[in-house]
Amino acid sequence: xxxxxxxxxGKTEIAMNMALKLAKEGENVALAxxxxxxxxxxxxxKRGFLxxxxxxxVVPPGKYVWADTPMIPPEVFGILSxxxxxxxxxxxxxxxxxxxxxxxxxxxxxxxxxxxxxxxRPFTNTVEGIVTFYEKLRNRARVDFDFLVSNTNLGPxxxxxxxxxxxxxxxxxxxxxxxxxAFTVVPSFxxxxxxxxxxxxxxxxxxxxx
Amino acid sequence: MGEKIMVKGTExxxxxxxxxxxxxxxxxxxxxxxxxxxxxxxxxxxxxxxxLQAESxxxxxxxxxxxxxxxxxxxxxxxxxxxxxxxxxxxxxxNARLPAVFVDVVRGGPGLGDIQPSQGxxxxxxxxxxxxxxxxxxxxxxxxxxxxxxxxxxxxxADKYRTPVVIFADGMLGQMMxxxxxxxxxxxxxxxxxxxxxxxGARGRKARYVTSFNIDPYELEKMNLVLxxxxxxxxxxxxxxxxFMTEDAEVIIVAHGTVGRIVKSTVKMAREKGIKAGxxxxxxxxxxxxxRLSELAEKVDIVMTVEMSAGQMLEDVKxxxxxxxxxxxxxxxxxxxxxxxxxxxxxxxxxxx
Numbered sequence: 078x079x080x081x082x083x084x085x086x087g088k089t090e091i092a093m094n095m096a097l098k099l100a101k102e103g104e105n106v107a108l109a110x111x112x113x114x115x116x117x118x119x120x121x122x123k124r125g126f127l128x129x130x131x132x133x134x135v136v137p138p139g140k141y142v143w144a145d146t147p148m149i150p151p152e153v154f155g156i157l158s159x160x161x162x163x164x165x166x167x168x169x170x171x172x173x174x175x176x177x178x179x180x181x182x183x184x185x186x187x188x189x190x191x192x193x194x195x196x197x198r199p200f201t202n203t204v205e206g207i208v209t210f211y212e213k214l215r216n217r218a219r220v221d222f223d224f225l226v227s228n229t230n231l232g233p234x235x236x237x238x239x240x241x242x243x244x245x246x247x248x249x250x251x252x253x254x255x256x257x258x259a260f261t262v263v264p265s266f267x268x269x270x271x272x273x274x275x276x277x278x279x280x281x282x283x284x285x286x287x
Numbered sequence: 288m289g290e291k292i293m294v295k296g297t298e299x300x301x302x303x304x305x306x307x308x309x310x311x312x313x314x315x316x317x318x319x320x321x322x323x324x325x326x327x328x329x330x331x332x333x334x335x336x337x338x339l340q341a342e343s344x345x346x347x348x349x350x351x352x353x354x355x356x357x358x359x360x361x362x363x364x365x366x367x368x369x370x371x372x373x374x375x376x377x378x379x380x381x382n383a384r385l386p387a388v389f390v391d392v393v394r395g396g397p398g399l400g401d402i403q404p405s406q407g408x409x410x411x412x413x414x415x416x417x418x419x420x421x422x423x424x425x426x427x428x429x430x431x432x433x434x435x436x437x438x439x440x441x442x443x444x445a446d447k448y449r450t451p452v453v454i455f456a457d458g459m460l461g462q463m464m465x466x467x468x469x470x471x472x473x474x475x476x477x478x479x480x481x482x483x484x485x486x487x488g489a490r491g492r493k494a495r496y497v498t499s500f501n502i503d504p505y506e507l508e509k510m511n512l513v514l515x516x517x518x519x520x521x522x523x524x525x526x527x528x529x530x531f532m533t534e535d536a537e538v539i540i541v542a543h544g545t546v547g548r549i550v551k552s553t554v555k556m557a558r559e560k561g562i563k564a565g566x567x568x569x570x571x572x573x574x575x576x577x578x579r580l581s582e583l584a585e586k587v588d589i590v591m592t593v594e595m596s597a598g599q600m601l602e603d604v605k606x607x608x609x610x611x612x613x614x615x616x617x618x619x620x621x622x623x624x625x626x627x628x629x630x631x632x633x634x635x636x637x638x639x640x
Contacts, residue, residue, distance in 0.1 A: 084295065084322060085293065085294075085295055085464050115462070116318050116319045116402045116458065116462060117319065117403070117404075117458070117459070117462045118462060118463070118464075143401065143402070143403070144402075145318055145402060171325075197290075197291070197292045197293045197466075198292065198293055198294070199292065199294065199298055199302070199326070199330075200329065202292070230293065231291050231292075231293050231466035232293060232465060232466055233466075234291060234466045285463060286552070287548055287549045287551065287552040287627055
């Protein structure tokens with residue numbers, strides 16, 4: 078599976094949580110950090126933590142983990158081709174970040190692609206905004222997306238109302254785009270909240286501790 | 288105030304500038320602030336305003352000079368090497384008395400350095416990286432809500448004193464995400480009038496010019512004295528700082544920006560150990576809040592400075608403390624972020640000495 082979307086839509090948190098969930102279920106999991114556009118807050122920052130759960134973390138070699146240059150580690154082709162591995166791709170944001178999927182697409186026949194949306198982010202706060210950027214990203218990726226993910230949140234200030242408001246907007250976008258909503262992301266501190274779509278409960282691993 | 292949204296620091300500053308009435312933005316991409324340029328590329332046309340990507344930072348600053356000369360609110364953003372390239376133009380703008388807002392999202396240096404967060408541009412930004420006797424008001428936010436407030440304030444200060452103003456944001460502040468609220472956009476017709484100096488067309492009035500040049504040294508000295516008078520006013524009126532648990536503090540830690548935020552955690556950890564620590568966080572780096580820090584220094588033995596640099600703000604801290612307390616320093620360089628625990632360890636070492 079691959080998580081795509083705009084800058085700061087929550088792709089990395091969801092990819093990490095998904096990889097951890099699959100690993101805890103006993104799957105052989107690899108997480109590929111394909112974000113070559115953001116300088117910080119990438120899943121590679123939590124590599125050691127993920128590896129403790131037996132997850133193979135695919136990142137550029139050595140010191141190049143600190144770079145923001147378009148390097149695709151060759152292992153990515155391996156984890157996408159190996160049927161025994163559940164591959165989770167954490168893709169960089171916006172048109173420049175998603176361009177990598179075009180390059181990988183012949184290896185992605187069995188990869189489900191999730192378009193992650195936070196309606197409390199600039200540019201995807203309306204149905205029209207979501208539709209516009211969905212099309213832009215899909216054109217750049219040269220692959221079709223399979224699902225939308227409703228990830229409306231305000232970090233530590235997220236409330237049940239914020240999540241529900243996001244679901245409403247994403248639902249409307251889903252109708253226009255004719256693509257289903259896979260799930261709604263819910264932070265663990267609101268795990269009992271009432272959602273329209275299936276819940277995916279996450280911990281926020283990237284949150285700053287100060 | 289509108290509803291809360293989740294933003295990156297770069298977006299917070301960009302949107303705040305739009306709300307403050309920034310009508311022209313020039314920029315050239317550089318990590319870790321390119322998202323600010325990208326944000327403005329999308330948002331400025333939506334507002335019917337001007338976004339222009341220049342061919343370099345040198346042309347950016349000269350475009351700033353031109354746009355400011357006609358009286359509009361103008362901003363650019365860059366990161367350390369880009370800010371270096373702008374220095375000549377900033378010095379020209381200072382003497383031409385041109386209001387403008389510069390955002391320096393500081394990264395590891397010197398030279399090409401790296402793309403991780405740093406505060407190593409303090410000397411350059413605060414003491415003046417260009418030539419001649421000029422100063423720039425500089426603000427260092429430590430949260431995104433504060434970045435919004437200070438960006439809007441920066442435009443007001445720029446217009447009030449007719450000077451370029453800098454937002455000093457390290458890379459972490461530019462890249463981190465927080466929920467913020469934005470104030471309603473300012474009504475452009477309510478902005479301060481610049482009709483008494485801006486180049487608005489000379490029909491019906493005497494022609495005027497905006498320049499940093501005067502071949503007559505006595506006349507140039509007069510221009511310099513106007514600047515100096517302005518800086519004395521800025522120093523009297525524009526100091527800003529935050530204190531955290533300083534009331535009963537026995538040791539003071541001085542830190543700005545992201546490090547100020549980290550040190551808050553250090554102060555709490557120290558207090559759990561029974562050490563009465565407090566944070567003094569300069570918000571305006573120029574004018575530096577010397578007097579208040581000087582007062583606080585009288586009651587303590589240690590005033591420790593922590594920076595993501597080799598000790599640059601430390602010189603201003605020493606000027607404030609003037610030997611009344613010990614002034615140790617702890618810093619990380621090149622883009623490494625100190626943790627609350629390692630700062631506490633450095634503080635403990637000083638206390639035991």
